[in-house]
Amino acid sequence: MNQLMAARSLTTLPVVTLGGDAVAQIKDTVFDAAAGRITGFTLSGRGLLSGPLKQSLPWPAVHALGPHAVMIVDAGALADTPVVVARREAQQGRVLHAKVLTDEGAEVGTVLDVVVEGGTSGRVVGFRIAAVKSLVRGSRRHRHRVYVPRGDTLAVSGRALVIPADATRYVADDLPAFVARVSAFHEGHEGTPS
Amino acid sequence: MMLFSQARGLPVLTLTEAEELGVLRSLTVDATAGVVTHVRVRGRHSRKESVLAWGALHALGPDAVLVRSATAPAEVPPHHELPGLRILTETGDWLGTVQDVAFEPDTGRIEAVVTAQGDVPADRLLGLGDYALVVRAG
Numbered sequence: 001m002n003q004l005m006a007a008r009s010l011t012t013l014p015v016v017t018l019g020g021d022a023v024a025q026i027k028d029t030v031f032d033a034a035a036g037r038i039t040g041f042t043l044s045g046r047g048l049l050s051g052p053l054k055q056s057l058p059w060p061a062v063h064a065l066g067p068h069a070v071m072i073v074d075a076g077a078l079a080d081t082p083v084v085v086a087r088r089e090a091q092q093g094r095v096l097h098a099k100v101l102t103d104e105g106a107e108v109g110t111v112l113d114v115v116v117e118g119g120t121s122g123r124v125v126g127f128r129i130a131a132v133k134s135l136v137r138g139s140r141r142h143r144h145r146v147y148v149p150r151g152d153t154l155a156v157s158g159r160a161l162v163i164p165a166d167a168t169r170y171v172a173d174d175l176p177a178f179v180a181r182v183s184a185f186h187e188g189h190e191g192t193p194s
Numbered sequence: 195m196m197l198f199s200q201a202r203g204l205p206v207l208t209l210t211e212a213e214e215l216g217v218l219r220s221l222t223v224d225a226t227a228g229v230v231t232h233v234r235v236r237g238r239h240s241r242k243e244s245v246l247a248w249g250a251l252h253a254l255g256p257d258a259v260l261v262r263s264a265t266a267p268a269e270v271p272p273h274h275e276l277p278g279l280r281i282l283t284e285t286g287d288w289l290g291t292v293q294d295v296a297f298e299p300d301t302g303r304i305e306a307v308v309t310a311q312g313d314v315p316a317d318r319l320l321g322l323g324d325y326a327l328v329v330r331a332g
Contacts, residue, residue, distance in 0.1 A: 014325060016282060016286075016323075016325055016326055016328065017321065017323060017328075018284060018320050018321045018328050019320075019321035019322070019323045019328070020225070020274070020282075020321045020322045020323025020324070020325055020326045020327055020328045021323030021324050021325055022323070022324065022325030022326070063284060064284060064285040064286050065286055066282070066283070066285045066286015066287045067286065067287060067288070068282060068286055068287060068288040069282050069286040069326070070286060071282070071284055071285065071286045071328070118285075118286070119285060
């Protein structure tokens with residue numbers, strides 16, 4: 001599996017051509033309506049005083065998403081902003097802070113961040129959530145932040161997001177541990193009849 | 195085999211008059227082709243930097259660089275200083291920074307890029323820009 005990254009940590013990541021030039025940096029990550037995958041990035045210029053760019057980066061133009069850079073073939077890959085932004089406006093504020101419910105109707109928490117797979121897939125593999133107390137057993141902390149995998153089916157409607165109930169058995173406290181949990185979650189799913 | 199760090203600082207002289215043009219400051223590399231294309235020379239007194247095409251060199255020896263002609267090339271590509279530059283793989287991973295570059299002084303062919311994590315062979319080089327040296331993931 002490719003490296004997992006939190007979408008918020010992608011902000012300020014440089015956009016680098018295979019020719020070695022940094023042409024922009026990530027401003028925001030844009031997801032599709034079902035929060036299934038990354039559709040693109042809005043960009044800002046590099047440096048302290050540079051503001052948002054008119055151009056954006058659609059996902060198909062990404063060569064690879066890595067922990068230290070978003071690689072593109074050349075600067076021609078950047079598109080005019082409206083392509084990506086239209087989706088962003090529909091999406092913004094929807095996933096973050098959305099309520100997470102299981103398909104059995106239990107509230108799990110609220111979304112703090114979206115965990116994506118790097119490389120060429122751009123898939124959303126899970127969420128970092130502020131969990132409700134009942135989810136994290138033994139914890140007395142008021143708010144507990146955990147990673148929870150997404151299921152194969154994921155419904156996002158209005159302000160809530162529904163994940164399979166058994167996904168809550170695969171929560172992890174940090175990103176490295178989450179990598180193992182995600183694989184375990186998918187293996188567990190292959191074994192159980194739906 | 196020679197290192198950029200060894201070539202740097204060598205006196206540059208014309209072959210016919212043995213006139214000293216200055217010292218070798220840096221080497222400009224075409225990463226895709228894997229060759230040194232130009233050398234940059236800084237004058238001893240004027241401190242002005244001039245550019246010579248690799249083809250204008252007669253020999254790059256252990257103690258001096260001899261050039262056939264000191265005329266500047268018509269077209270000078272942008273120079274990106276390799277030593278100290280960060281290295282990224284095409285998958286967006288960090289591979290450290292360039293410590294030195296090993297090259298063949300007869301042909302100008304790059305052999306490897308030296309990093310703290312080991313050598314990166316020249317055939318893995320993809321591109322060289324103002325931000326990074328991009329290499330194929332190994």
